[in-house]
Amino acid sequence: MSLIRMTGVEKVYRMDGVEVQALQGISLSIAPGEFVAIMGPSGSGKSTCMNIMGCLDRPTAGTYLLDGTDVSTLDDVALARLRNRRLGFVFQSFNLLPRTSAVENVELPMIYAGTPDRRAKALAALEAVGLRARAGHLPTQLSGGEQQRVAIARALVVSPSIILADEPTGNLDSTTAGEIMTLLDRLCSQGITIVLITHEAEIAAHARRLIQFRDGRVVRDMATRTRTVSPGAPLR
Amino acid sequence: MSLAASFRIAMRALAANPLRSLLTMLGVIIGVGAVVAMVAIGQGARQNVTERVQALGSNLLTVFAGVAQFGGVARGDAVQTLTLEDADAIRREVPRVIGVSAEFSRGNQQVQFRGENYNTTVSGVTPEFQEVRNFKVERGQFFTEEDMRTRAKVALIGRTVQNRLFGEGDPIGQRIKIRGVTFTVIGVMEEKGATGFQDRDDVVYVPLTTAQRRLFGVTHVRAINVQVASAEEMTEAQAALTELVRGRHRLGPNQDNDFTVRSQADILQAFTGVSQTMTTLLGGIAAVSLIVGGIGIMNIMLVSVTERTREIGIRKAVGARRRDIMLQFLVESVSLSVTGGVIGIGVGILGSRLINQLAGWATLLSVQAVLMAFSFAVAVGVFFGLYPARRAALMDPIVALRHE
Numbered sequence: 001m002s003l004i005r006m007t008g009v010e011k012v013y014r015m016d017g018v019e020v021q022a023l024q025g026i027s028l029s030i031a032p033g034e035f036v037a038i039m040g041p042s043g044s045g046k047s048t049c050m051n052i053m054g055c056l057d058r059p060t061a062g063t064y065l066l067d068g069t070d071v072s073t074l075d076d077v078a079l080a081r082l083r084n085r086r087l088g089f090v091f092q093s094f095n096l097l098p099r100t101s102a103v104e105n106v107e108l109p110m111i112y113a114g115t116p117d118r119r120a121k122a123l124a125a126l127e128a129v130g131l132r133a134r135a136g137h138l139p140t141q142l143s144g145g146e147q148q149r150v151a152i153a154r155a156l157v158v159s160p161s162i163i164l165a166d167e168p169t170g171n172l173d174s175t176t177a178g179e180i181m182t183l184l185d186r187l188c189s190q191g192i193t194i195v196l197i198t199h200e201a202e203i204a205a206h207a208r209r210l211i212q213f214r215d216g217r218v219v220r221d222m223a224t225r226t227r228t229v230s231p232g233a234p235l236r
Numbered sequence: 237m238s239l240a241a242s243f244r245i246a247m248r249a250l251a252a253n254p255l256r257s258l259l260t261m262l263g264v265i266i267g268v269g270a271v272v273a274m275v276a277i278g279q280g281a282r283q284n285v286t287e288r289v290q291a292l293g294s295n296l297l298t299v300f301a302g303v304a305q306f307g308g309v310a311r312g313d314a315v316q317t318l319t320l321e322d323a324d325a326i327r328r329e330v331p332r333v334i335g336v337s338a339e340f341s342r343g344n345q346q347v348q349f350r351g352e353n354y355n356t357t358v359s360g361v362t363p364e365f366q367e368v369r370n371f372k373v374e375r376g377q378f379f380t381e382e383d384m385r386t387r388a389k390v391a392l393i394g395r396t397v398q399n400r401l402f403g404e405g406d407p408i409g410q411r412i413k414i415r416g417v418t419f420t421v422i423g424v425m426e427e428k429g430a431t432g433f434q435d436r437d438d439v440v441y442v443p444l445t446t447a448q449r450r451l452f453g454v455t456h457v458r459a460i461n462v463q464v465a466s467a468e469e470m471t472e473a474q475a476a477l478t479e480l481v482r483g484r485h486r487l488g489p490n491q492d493n494d495f496t497v498r499s500q501a502d503i504l505q506a507f508t509g510v511s512q513t514m515t516t517l518l519g520g521i522a523a524v525s526l527i528v529g530g531i532g533i534m535n536i537m538l539v540s541v542t543e544r545t546r547e548i549g550i551r552k553a554v555g556a557r558r559r560d561i562m563l564q565f566l567v568e569s570v571s572l573s574v575t576g577g578v579i580g581i582g583v584g585i586l587g588s589r590l591i592n593q594l595a596g597w598a599t600l601l602s603v604q605a606v607l608m609a610f611s612f613a614v615a616v617g618v619f620f621g622l623y624p625a626r627r628a629a630l631m632d633p634i635v636a637l638r639h640e
Contacts, residue, residue, distance in 0.1 A: 077559075085555070112551075
């Protein structure tokens with residue numbers, strides 16, 4: 001049973017009257033617990049594909065089944081619920097709320113889920129990413145790596161089945177990037193499915209499967225070398 | 237998401253830009269404050285006049301020189317046919333009349349005492365004025381028929397005039413100059429307070445004959461107050477009086493009256509009508525400023541939605557539904573208008589107190605007006621918040637997340 005199953009997914013954007021075919025029939029499936037890296041040049045449609053996976057966007061044609069449910073049949077409320085409970089996003093630019101402390105940023109998805117004991121759970125999630133001590137800091141008082149760890153804590157606090165990371169290390173130096181990847185490795189080893197977009201082969205090497213995009217199509221889909229990951233182990 | 241959570245988010249957003257929030261609220265503050273204060277002034281004036289008229293009693297008829305126009309009375313020196321002799325004739329010939337007082341007043345007359353100068357109303361009245369108008373002497377005595385006959389240069393002053401000219405000193409027996417003529421002060425009138433926009437203590441009373449001949453050089457009067465024995469006989473008395481005065485003025489059957497007879501009830505009704513119109517008008521203008529305030533809120537909310545596009549994207553990505561976003565921005569705009577409304581009520585109450593103390597106008601706070609202004613403010617917040625909130629709610633999360 002695949003967690004994500006896309007069949008002939010197409011996406012057409014209309015920009016200033018010109019139609020842009022961003023995805024031209026993507027078919028792929030991802031099983032629970034997989035760690036998948038998506039690579040490809042810019043404009044190859046990898047981000048569009050991830051937006052559709054994340055229920056932020058809908059395909060123009062084709063079907064997308066998330067955990068067996070056809071997402072195209074769902075309304076705004078149901079999609080929001082999926083994003084809230086099943087999916088976690090990690091962005092290149094962190095996307096934390098400004099003027100809002102780390103712990104409050106982590107609480108955000110739980111506010112929309114109506115979860116009780118939000119503060120305790122948010123602190124536990126920050127503990128898991130090693131930022132318990134900086135819970136009260138504002139994003140501007142945190143380094144890039146710390147901000148991204150807060151974003152990861154926000155993504156995992158609702159115990160999602162999938163974490164979608166769009167170039168999570170793109171704005172970080174290589175040491176910090178390594179720390180973030182270690183964190184993602186550990187989450188994967190805990191059973192969370194991780195889909196990661198990256199430009200760097202080194203980052204992609206953490207994944208056990210590599211999908212390559214070009215011109216809105218999947219051009220390569222292969223397993224990478226199997227790595228054994230011990231939680232918290234140094235990367236290099 | 238709960239309302240409480242939306243409220244906390246809204247408060248945080250408003251607190252992030254305190255000056256901007258305050259300026260946005262200003263429109264609503266001014267609008268609500270203006271409605272509350274304006275209605276208070278209107279109601280205060282109305283209550284005051286009602287009380288005054290009731291104090292005078294319902295058995296008073298007033299004959300004005302001139303013809304009624306649009307519910308008011310045309311006054312002035314144009315009509316000079318009403319005289320003291322008419323008043324005497326009414327006293328003698330109209331049955332059931334128990335008191336008559338004619339008067340001739342002019343405003344803005346210069347009164348001097350030693351170095352002090354003061355402009356006030358000089359009112360020539362007859363000795364019966366005290367009883368007929370229910371306006372008593374507090375100290376000293378009123379003038380007599382003898383003073384009328386001799387056109388005595390004696391005067392009684394209102395409390396305001398006393399304060400302005402004499403301060404703490406005793407005015408009785410002092411000599412004052414009115415239009416250059418020297419008068420002896422023989423008394424001080426009791427305090428009456430203000431009616432609407434008029435200070436009834438800001439006046440100097442002199443014998444009517446003195447005012448006519450020595451001060452203004454006229455032979456007519458402006459008005460004759462007629463006291464009827466009881467309220468039930470008003471209609472009869474009014475008819476008899478009209479008949480008499482028409483005869484004395486030699487008006488033919490096809491000629492209109494050159495005078496107007498009014499009962500206190502008529503005057504009250506006219507004034508109530510005017511003050512009602514004024515209150516509605518002022519309230520309406522104030523309501524317009526509330527709408528302008530609402531537009532201010534909408535403007536800032538639109539700016540805020542644009543500024544926080546990325547935030548909206550983030551919220552949607554982590555699971556906010558359209559209605560959550562909508563609620564968040566709606567709560568924000570309503571918080572602005574409600575806070576503005578509350579401050580506005582405070583400003584309105586304070587403003588009407590200030591007007592009462594500084595200008596001496598009577599004000600009466602109306603709970604109805606306060607509630608109305610407040611609910612209007614809330615409605616403004618909802619109405620002008622809807623469009624920006626909807627715009628935020630319908631934003632595409634991908635576009636919002638990419639927004640710089």
